[in-house]
Amino acid sequence: MTLTTAQHPLAPLTADEIDRFRSVLTSLGLVGSSVRFAYVALVEPDKADVRAGLSTDRRVSALLVELATAETREVVVNLATGDLLVDRVLGSGAGHAPTFDADFDLGDAIVKSDAGWVAALAKRGITDLENVRTVSLSAGSFDYADEVGIRVTRVLAFYSQYPSDSVWAHPIDGVLAHVDLTNQRVLRIVETDVTHVPAESGDYLDPAVRGPERTSLKPIEISQPEGVSFTLDDNVLSWENWSVRIGFNGREGLTLHNLAFDDHGVTRSIIDRASISEMVVPYGDPTPTHNWQNYFDVGEYQFGRLANSLELGCDCVGDITYLDAVVANDFGYPTTLKNAICIHEEDYGILWKHSDGFAGTSETRRQRRIVISFFVTVGNYDYGFYWYLYLDGTIQLEAKATGIVFTSGYPGGDYPYANEIAPGLGAPFHQHLFSARLDMAVDGPTNAVEEIDAERVAMGPGNPLGNAFTRTVTRLRTEAEAQRVAASDKARVWAVVNTETTNRMGGHPAYVLYPEGQPTLLAADESSIAKRAAFATKHLWVTRFHEDELWASGAVVNQHPGGGGLPAYAGRGRDIDGTDIVVWHTFGLTHFPRLEDWPIMPVDYAGFTLKPHGFFDRNPTLDVPAVIGGHGGAEADHCAHHG
Structure with missing residues (x-):
């Protein structure tokens, strides 16, 4: 394939570069039907090289996740040569890649096929699962031994009264599912005694909720007749x-x-x-x-x-x-x-x-x-x-x-x-x-940080009226x-x-x-x-x-x-x-x-x-004119008047 490479070493990845990256990994046997990509990004070159205008090969990194096993590996590819520079499998305690789009649908399917979860919703008067909208959310890290080494999500549910309803108005609270995405099962159901489902509409586009739209606002036009600066x-x-x-x-x-x-x-x-x-x-x-x-x-x-x-x-x-x-x-x-x-x-x-x-x-x-x-x-x-x-x-x-x-x-x-x-x-x-x-x-690159605090000064010989205050500077x-x-x-x-x-x-x-x-x-x-x-x-x-x-x-x-x-x-x-x-x-x-x-x-x-x-020696805007552009006329007299 012909690779369209970005011109500057810090330029964002192009579509061709991302295609090239995937192609290299596929040729190395690292991409299968159950592998997903996360954190695909340019590995930014050395700053000194960029400042010096040196040419550098474009490198791309990613996390690859094998969904079937939750194995996560870090890879880095040199796009110019096709070399695999890094190929490292993360340990089970090193965390997992971020959530994937399909996790939301998978979590939904898993809980809706779980008898315990369905029964928990029924306690709250919800039996029509087609109107239940679930959200599969990042699980955090807690002391659950059965969550180590697998991809986990936590699923909450909301009720939709009609297709365009705002589901956030109707949480089906008091029930939470801990879901194992790797083995596609519910690990546990957590319940509290909250069983009611709020019924009032939160549909902010519904005229019955928002009322008639106001008609009192007049247009504000923003124009730049000579174009942008x-x-x-x-x-x-x-x-x-x-x-x-x-x-x-x-x-x-x-x-x-x-x-x-x-x-x-x-x-x-x-x-x-x-x-x-x-x-x-x-x-x-x-x-x-x-x-x-x-x-x-x-x-x-x-x-x-x-x-x-x-x-x-x-x-x-x-x-x-x-x-x-x-x-x-x-x-x-x-x-x-x-x-x-x-x-x-x-x-x-x-x-x-x-x-x-x-x-x-x-x-x-x-x-x-x-x-x-x-x-x-x-x-x-x-x-x-x-x-x-x-x-x-x-x-x-x-x-x-x-x-x-x-x-x-x-x-x-x-x-x-x-x-x-x-x-x-x-x-x-x-x-x-x-x-x-x-x-x-x-x-330039030689910097330091100072903490500056305002400080009161006690009354005394050097401050007889007590009005003084100063500052302290700590490197x-x-x-x-x-x-x-x-x-x-x-x-x-x-x-x-x-x-x-x-x-x-x-x-x-x-x-x-x-x-x-x-x-x-x-x-x-x-x-x-x-x-x-x-x-x-x-x-x-x-x-x-x-x-x-x-x-x-x-x-x-x-x-x-x-x-x-x-x-x-x-x-x-x-x-x-x-x-x-x-x-x-x-x-x-x-x-x-x-x-x-x-x-x-x-x-x-x-x-x-x-x-x-102290970065500038004086106010750097002394040269800003009173009126911008060639449309001043009498307006200029209002902004700059010399008596």
């Missing part, structure tokens, strides 16, 4: 002084590479690679049918493969540029996700403004940002990830959570672990915790020291500084991470989820760069007992003071569902901001 060439986005290479893979989804800023003709690096490395949704309901619920949407569900095809006027408004994404399906064949990535510009209010009574001037400039985003649907929830780059050098990541809250049968009374959001319908308390992996390169010198939590009462931030370059005032250029400081993982320290999602117990981790350390909870997450990822990386105790470092930031939401979150949840937001601090 950015260019996109071979996946490199250039906008104002920014440049960034856009990547995508089936595990993480959107990735950003070689993020840099042109500072008066000098290209200055900031981040080598940025992505959402992992996210976990741990639930806080301790009942036996819900206490196991915690989902790793990256490591267990591969949310890059779940990216939406975005629609103009719905997901993105304005002058939009879309990028398709190519991923591999469960059988190792390429699938194109149309319009998976959205790129556009937004006005963002005031950039800077001042009315000077002495000089008789009044000046205003408008802020603008470029947006790079994608949206995924993982079961009941939908998540948008929006990277913003601003004119003044600010970088921001915003995660948007919407969709439908996971539901249960509300047990009654003042239940302390869920809210009743409709008659008899509960929504368990839970968290959405994300890990951003930021391979920093502030002015985090080892991976053990660099496991930190936010402290809003101290305005705690973390500065990533270049240890070798200086700005015009003699300080070290930096980018400062401003956390939102929401709670970290709330589960008990001894819990299974605390071991498996250890990344979520700290807001900040800093590790020394290693090309194989990409995942906050480890390379293989599904049914893994824990300890992988950041605890293992940071446990090496490496020096991080003035070297190539990776900053891992945990951020997210703690969700106590509201009545207003039902039957569909308005967007909730979480994220973080990176701002330049």
Whole structure:
């Protein structure tokens, strides 16, 4: 076959490359009818080679799963030569590949043919199985000896009153099936005394539920009559002084590479690679049918493969540029996700403004940002990830959570672990915790991290009126020291500084991470989820760069007992003071569902901001004009007035 190879070593895999990868594995006898593919991704080349513009062979990795035995093997292929570089079978305690599409149908078939499960539903008044919708969910890792060495799912059920009904309104709670996918059998049925099935409709498209649509909103038109201010060439986005290479893979989804800023003709690096490395949704309901619920949407569900095809006027408004994404399906064949990535510009209010009574001037400039985003649907929830780059050098990541809250049968009374959001319908308390992996390169690869706290100063000879306050700066010198939590009462931030370059005032250029400081993982320290999602117990981790350390909870997450990822990386105790470092930031939401979150949840937001601090010698937006384009006229006088 003729191989169409991507032009740049960091470019996403093409359909031809994925076909080539599968063909090599097939020729080696590694692909059979019951083998499935997971985590098919480019093995990114050495960063130094990329910077030097060296040609490197494209390598592709995957996990191959033999469904009949649950054997999981890691493989890496050199596409140029066809050589199998890695072929390693994972041990039984190393976890399993993520869920496959067919697992949902298989779990459904297994429970509906199990007499015990059918009887449990009958206790709850459900006998018409054709109207039962099951969800086969990642099982976690608990002390069940019969779940070792097999692929396991846990199955909950919901009732559908009619084909387009919102099944989340009708959980058939109080019954849970532990299912062995490998041997296709039910291991056990877990029941509680919750037997009611909530009946009220949650169909938010039904006029009887939503009421008549309002007619009071007038159109808002967003236009750019002279076109956009950015260019996109071979996946490199250039906008104002920014440049960034856009990547995508089936595990993480959107990735950003070689993020840099042109500072008066000098290209200055900031981040080598940025992505959402992992996210976990741990639930806080301790009942036996819900206490196991915690989902790793990256490591267990591969949310890059779940990216939406975005629609103009719905997901993105304005002058939009879309990028398709190519991923591999469960059988190792390429699938194109149309319009998976959205790129556009937004006005963002005031950039800077001042009315000077002495000089008789009044000046205003408008802020603008470029947006790079994608949206995924993982079961009941939908998540948008929006990277913003601003004119003044600010970088921001915003995660948007919407969709439908996971539901249960509300047990009654003042239940302390869920809210009743409709008659008899509960929504368990839970968290959405994300890990951003930021391979920093502030002015180059020699970086360090400083923790900066605001500090009160006691009254005394040096502070006679008690008005003084200052700050403390603490260098985090080892991976053990660099496991930190936010402290809003101290305005705690973390500065990533270049240890070798200086700005015009003699300080070290930096980018400062401003956390939102929401709670970290709330589960008990001894819990299974605390071991498996250890990344979520700290807001900040800093590790020394290693090309194989990409995942906050480890390379293989599904049914893994824990300890992988950041605890293992940071446990090496490496020096991080003035070297190539990776900053891992945990951020997210703690969700106590509201009545207003039902039957569909308005967007909730979480994220973080990176701002330049001494990176530029002065405000980098002094050259932004008062009026953009050639349509100023009298409008220009309103934005820039000289008395």
